[in-house]
């Protein structure tokens with residue numbers, strides 16, 4: 001089903017028994033039982049005000065269209081939504097609603113935040129077919145509870161997004177990357193921490209294929225100045241680096257095995273990698289200064305057994321009976337999450353099990 | 357301001373409740389004497405006062421849990437309190453409530469510079485969080501003007517902002533985790549030193565929930581390395597609307613200063629008298645701060661000066677040294693206090709799209725004339741968060757009411773141009789009855805559903821945020837009605853900026 005308006009979507013959900021499998025561009029390769037319910041009929045830019053740094057757009061609008069529009073005005077989505085198609089071997093075209101529903105965020109997470117930090121407002125249809133709005137289109141808004149953040153990353157389990165409002169930012173004049181050869185995880189983490197603890201406004205700190213990558217952005221003269229001084233401090237040189245490939249974990253794209261995203265405190269990078277390796281062969285790459293670890297491992301492995309802290313999500317790999325994609329939550333947290341789902345979707349008809 | 361009638365059953369429990377609370381915490385942590393509970397009768401919205409039944413000052417998460425368990429079992433409402441600086445009445449008691457103050461929970465629990473985090477107990481003041489890390493060159497970014505006094509607990513509950521949020525974001529963008537006690541005494545951990553949530557983003561909805569979902573006792577906060585330098589420039593204009601247009605042009609040009617603050621003549625004069633900052637005497641003043649290396653600062657300031665020049669400024673003046681920079685900020689951050697020395701005022705907090713600044717400033721001037729009350733403006737212009745201060749005389753009968761009516765009209769205007777009722781102070785009791793202007797029934801029901809999950813009995817700060825008629829059934833029933841059935845009514849739809857339903861709501865309010 002492909003409703004052409006928010007009203008029609010509300011009618012479909014309110015009137016049907018479901019269940020529904022909500023779908024944007026289908027690039028995540030995740031599905032569940034139910035009638036396919038596509039958002040691509042809800043497409044188009046509602047409002048773009050470059051002078052207020054705000055964009056309001058319907059959920060089914062292709063991400064590429066949004067990015068083109070912003071680029072024409074010298075602006076961008078600063079949270080760098082990722083493109084998982086190559087890693088997952090999927091096709092289709094990401095929608096902005098899918099980006100928000102998965103809280104997709106790239107390397108700039110450490111500086112400007114995640115998608116949720118740029119999301120100013122949402123409209124959605126809940127599991128009862130009711131249209132709800134929250135937030136708005138201004139930068140600062142504490143009017144009532146922040147359901148905007150709750151909807152970001154809810155993977156369509158609390159409601160189907162129909163329209164989102166986002167903060168956009170100017171595209172910088174220049175970008176530079178500092179590169180340091182460093183095969184050792186502990187020393188790589190130290191180097192990234194040093195860069196992030198410097199006053200040089202680092203906008204990316206990753207460790208891929210034995211190299212530490214540090215990104216600086218801004219006015220050209222300032223980038224040159226900061227790159228020279230930080231480069232000297234770290235003993236790193238400037239080089240061209242494809243940050244989209246870092247963002248989208250291309251290192252594991254054409255390799256067999258499961259891929260996991262592990263989230264830990266950055267200083268735990270080396271210990272975490274060590275523990276994972278002790279449990280079986282893995283290959284790793286890190287982003288967010290070491291706080292996000294991409295792991296490639298054997299297809300049947302429960303990575304969480306070897307994880308001492310943080311949490312892990314399986315992003316690629318066949319379903320295993322006792323190993324859910326998402327990290328199981330502590331009992332009290334799970335009860336709250338279940339309570340919220342029960343309230344927003346009492347009949348349990350929206351993307352049932354997608355976050356399991 | 358209407359508040360629910362105190363529950364006689366609860367009032368009668370006072371002695372018994374005090375005794376039970378004293379059994380789980382030191383005697384001096386339970387305050388029952390009316391001459392002492394009076395200290396908690398209001399917060400920063402001091403026009404409204406009501407002493408609580410009791411006040412408690414726990415020192416540990418365990419004590420908070422014990423207090424809540426007891427109050428839960430006895431059906432007693434609890435109002436959490438940080439430092440009591442809320443300007444929305446968020447921490448204002450009801451006569452039948454226990455005030456739970458977290459001021460004694462003020463320790464630093466952990467600092468980790470490699471991970472750039474600090475974990476503190478929630479009663480610690482905002483400025484003293486930075487105080488704990490600044491020797492190492494770090495700081496905690498959100499900087500409400502009240503930062504010397506306000507607590508992290510209140511900052512989290514209100515999702516507070518500050519002058520430098522334009523670059524660094526508000527509390528929610530700098531909060532990584534909390535320890536929170538639910539009304540039934542359950543202690544939960546949400547988030548931590550890592551950056552993202554494993555499941556639903558509960559932290560996102562806890563931040564800004566105004567003490568209605570749980571009592572936060574500990575928080576993990578992001579700390580940042582201080583920039584190499586920072587410098588404010590003052591740009592004076594002889595017209596408010598022109599200053600507003602200049603702000604919009606700066607943002608459009610791709611320069612992103614850390615702060616763009618706005619003051620009009622009445623505020624400029626009051627703040628100058630207070631801080632001797634050397635503010636130019638003009639109609640409208642922008643304080644714009646940029647930071648980075650010396651080269652970066654010079655470059656950005658030259659771009660800003662070029663844009664300002666197109667708007668005919670009466671004066672452009674950079675801070676000449678660190679002392680003057682500090683005075684410029686002292687004056688701005690003392691604006692409310694400085695105005696308060698001259699006049700009674702009511703502080704509004706609506707946000708508007710930056711592009712609407714000239715129009716809204718113009719309308720406020722007209723409305724001020726219509727109502728016959730002066731309005732002074734001081735606000736965070738870079739993100740459109742306005743703080744019109746309506747000046748009135750509290751001793752003149754009827755003037756407070758007139759002031760409230762003008763306030764409601766200005767906030768309604770903010771919503772109509774695509775903005776919101778409150779950008780950083782919160783709803784509390786102050787904007788509670790205006791929520792209809794921004795939200796329709798379904799919008800409010802979705803928010804209340806969250807409280808139903810965290811606090812099914814509606815005992816935590818129950819008379820705030822939601823219009824009393826809307827929350828009445830829940831507050832009274834001490835329970836949650838079953839989820840509503842399928843959609844029946846045709847609620848209006850449209851863009852996020854659509855205000856058709858809001859106007860309808862206003863007529864009903």
Ligand SMILES: Cc1cc2nc3c(=O)[nH]c(=O)nc-3n(C[C@H](O)[C@H](O)[C@H](O)COP(=O)(O)OP(=O)(O)OC[C@H]3O[C@@H](n4cnc5c(N)ncnc54)[C@H](O)[C@@H]3O)c2cc1C
Nearest residue numbers: 438439440441442446500501507510511513516517567572
């Ligand atoms: C002069 C002045 C200037 C100000 N400037 C700014 C500004 O620039 N930016 C800004 O955003 N605000 C500003 N404020 C408003 C106020 O300081 C903030 O809202 C602040 O965060 C309140 O903190 P507090 O500790 O005083 O909280 P309180 O006033 O004690 O409480 C505020 C709310 O938090 C809840 N709460 C308190 N403790 C807890 C807890 N442990 N768990 C759960 N909920 C809790 C309360 O129930 C209440 O709803 C200003 C206020 C004043 C008086």
